[in-house]
Amino acid sequence: MVPTDTKRPTYYEELKERGYSRRDFMKFCTMMAAYLGLEASGTAQIAKTLSKTSRVPVIWLHFQECTCCSESFIRSSHPIVADIILDKLSLDYTETLMAASGHQAEAAREKTMKDYYGEYVLCVEGSVPTAENGAYCCIGGKSAEQILQEAAAGAKAVIAWGSCASNGCVQSAKPNPTSATPIHKLISGKPLIKVPGCPPIGEVMAGVLVHIITFGTLPELDRVGRPKAFYSKRVHDSCYRRPFYDAGLFVETFDDENAKKGYCLYKVGCKGPMTYNSCGIMRWNAGVSYPIQSGHGCFGCSEENFWDNGPLYRQQASFPGFGIESNADKVGMAAAGITAAGVAAHAIVTNIQKKKLIANVINEGKESEKEL
Amino acid sequence: MATTTASTTHRLRRVFVWELPVRVYHWLNALTIIVLCVTGYFIGNPPALMSQTEASFRYLFGTIRFLHFAAAYLFFFNFAFRIYWGFVGNKYADWKNFIPTNKKYFKEIWEVLKIDIFLKKEREHMSVGHNALAGFIYFLTFIAFLVQCITGFGLYASMSTWWFADLFVWAGHLFGGDFALRNIHHAAMWFFILFTIVHVYLVFYHDYVEGRGEISSMGGGWKFIEEDSFKKQREEDQKS
Numbered sequence: 003m004v005p006t007d008t009k010r011p012t013y014y015e016e017l018k019e020r021g022y023s024r025r026d027f028m029k030f031c032t033m034m035a036a037y038l039g040l041e042a043s044g045t046a047q048i049a050k051t052l053s054k055t056s057r058v059p060v061i062w063l064h065f066q067e068c069t070c071c072s073e074s075f076i077r078s079s080h081p082i083v084a085d086i087i088l089d090k091l092s093l094d095y096t097e098t099l100m101a102a103s104g105h106q107a108e109a110a111r112e113k114t115m116k117d118y119y120g121e122y123v124l125c126v127e128g129s130v131p132t133a134e135n136g137a138y139c140c141i142g143g144k145s146a147e148q149i150l151q152e153a154a155a156g157a158k159a160v161i162a163w164g165s166c167a168s169n170g171c172v173q174s175a176k177p178n179p180t181s182a183t184p185i186h187k188l189i190s191g192k193p194l195i196k197v198p199g200c201p202p203i204g205e206v207m208a209g210v211l212v213h214i215i216t217f218g219t220l221p222e223l224d225r226v227g228r229p230k231a232f233y234s235k236r237v238h239d240s241c242y243r244r245p246f247y248d249a250g251l252f253v254e255t256f257d258d259e260n261a262k263k264g265y266c267l268y269k270v271g272c273k274g275p276m277t278y279n280s281c282g283i284m285r286w287n288a289g290v291s292y293p294i295q296s297g298h299g300c301f302g303c304s305e306e307n308f309w310d311n312g313p314l315y316r317q318q319a320s321f322p323g324f325g326i327e328s329n330a331d332k333v334g335m336a337a338a339g340i341t342a343a344g345v346a347a348h349a350i351v352t353n354i355q356k357k358k359l360i361a362n363v364i365n366e367g368k369e370s371e372k373e374l
Numbered sequence: 375m376a377t378t379t380a381s382t383t384h385r386l387r388r389v390f391v392w393e394l395p396v397r398v399y400h401w402l403n404a405l406t407i408i409v410l411c412v413t414g415y416f417i418g419n420p421p422a423l424m425s426q427t428e429a430s431f432r433y434l435f436g437t438i439r440f441l442h443f444a445a446a447y448l449f450f451f452n453f454a455f456r457i458y459w460g461f462v463g464n465k466y467a468d469w470k471n472f473i474p475t476n477k478k479y480f481k482e483i484w485e486v487l488k489i490d491i492f493l494k495k496e497r498e499h500m501s502v503g504h505n506a507l508a509g510f511i512y513f514l515t516f517i518a519f520l521v522q523c524i525t526g527f528g529l530y531a532s533m534s535t536w537w538f539a540d541l542f543v544w545a546g547h548l549f550g551g552d553f554a555l556r557n558i559h560h561a562a563m564w565f566f567i568l569f570t571i572v573h574v575y576l577v578f579y580h581d582y583v584e585g586r587g588e589i590s591s592m593g594g595g596w597k598f599i600e601e602d603s604f605k606k607q608r609e610e611d612q613k614s
Binding site: 225226235236239245246247248249250251252254268269273275276277278302305306307308311312317318319321330331333334337338341342345348349351352355356359360363364366367 | 384415418419420421422423425427429430431432433434435436438491493494495498529532533543544547550551552553554555556557560561563564567568571572575579582583584585
C-alpha cells in the first residue's frame, strides 16, 4: 500500500476538484476492476485506495519512440484516465506534456527523484540506443542510458510502455544501427513490467497503473513480464472472424468478394494467431473498432521482432538467406526437386557401377526358378 | 559379393531384426508424419475455397487442425515409446545404433558412404540392422522430431488447457514469440519430406542391389544374411 501523505490531496479529492461526481468516480473504478479481471470486491478496493491515498509520483521518460503510447493513453475511453494520471496533477516529469522546459524540466525530474526516492514509479516510453556511447539519443546533455539508470535507481517499479521499451520495436529491426535496446536488458533488480504494443491499448495502460496504485505491487505477470490480465490470450482467440477461419473461408485479396463478406484475413497475412494482446476484446478508441474489424489483418505489433518476422501481408516469413520473396515452401520445394534429381542420378549410376552384383543376384534367383 | 558368381548359390540365414514394437513404431511414425505434413502444409497454405454455406455450418479448417493436433499427440508418444525401446529392445533397436560412441562407428560411416553413396566397386557392406550412416541419420531425425515437438506443442500450448501442452510454453519465450516458433516449425517440415524421399529410395536400393529382403523386413521383421557374412559378424561380436 502506498503511504498516505496528509499534506497532499488524494486522487479522489483531486478529481472532485476537477468536477467529477462520485458517480463518475465509481464508474471509473468499476471499469478498471473489470479490465483487471478482479472480483466484484475489487471495485471497492480501488475506490477505497484512490479515496485515501495521495498520488504516486510518476516520472515518464521518452527515448527512441514516436509518442504513440502517450497518444493512446490520453485517448483512453474514460476521461478520468487521462486526468488522473496524465494531467499535471500526476506527472512530475514527462517531456511531451509538462509545462516546464529546459533546466526547469530537468530540475523537476531531479527534485522528484530526490524527494520521493524509492517511492516513484518510472515509466519508460522508447528504447535506449547503446551504440556510439549512446550518442543517438541525448536529452539535456545526458545519454538516454544515463538518464534511465539515474531514474531507475530510486524507482519503486519500472513500467516499459509499448513495444519500443519492451522489445525494441522498429528501431531494433535488422540491422539495428543504433543498437536500440529494450529497457529490461539495461535495468536489473527492479520490479519491471512490460506493456507491449505499438501502441498498447490505453485502457491496458490505465489498468496497469491503477493496479500499481491500488495494490502497491505489479499485477500478475507472465514469463516474459507482461500482465497476464491483458496478454494471456491471442488476438486470434477472441477474434469475431474466427468462425470463418475454422470454416476455411479466407480473404484471398483485399478487394475480393470474400473481403466484402468479412472472411478471415489469415491468408492476407493476419498475425492474430501468433499475437498475444487484448485488441479483440477491449478494442480501440472506446471500443469502436480494431484493425481486424477495419478489414486489415493484425500485424502483431505487440510481439517481439515483429518487423523482422516476415512480410506484413503474407502468412509465411521469408526464408533466411534466400531473399524477401522466398519462403520455407519455395526453398523446400526446390530442395525436394534437387533431392529427387539426385536420387534418380544415383539410381542410374547404381545400375552402371553395380552391374555385376545386380546381375549375380538376378541370375541366382532365375537359376533357382529354373531348377524347380 | 565379389567372390560370388552366378553359379554359386547363397546360403541365407534368417535373422529376426525388427521386433514387433519397432515395426509398429515405424509404421505409426510413417502414418503420423504423412498426416502431419499434409495437414501442416494446408495450415500454412490454406486452399482457396468458395462456398455459399454459412460459416457456422462448416468446420473444414478446424477439422484439418484437429487432425494435425491428434496426429501430433500420437507422434509424440510414439516417439517417446521408441526412446524407451532403445533401452529395452534387442541389439538392433538399441540406442547405441544411433549415437556414435566409438571409432568403429565412424569407420563404418565412411565405408557406407564409399560403397552405397559414392558407389565404389568394393566389397559390399552387408549390415544386419541399421548401418552406421543410417543410424546416425536417424539420430538427426530424432533431433528434428524433438524440434517439431517443442515448437509444435509450444504453439499449441495457448489453445490447450491440458497441463501436458503447457509444459512447452517456454518454447515461445525462448525463441522470441510464436512468430519464430511457427517459422521454425514450418521450415523443419521440409526436412521430413526430404528425408522421406531419400529413405524410401535407399530402401529400394538395398533391396535391389543386395537381394535379401530389405523392404519386407519392416513387415515381418526378418532379414536374410549370407552364411559367410553371418559368421564374420559373429566373430567380430565375440572379439569385442
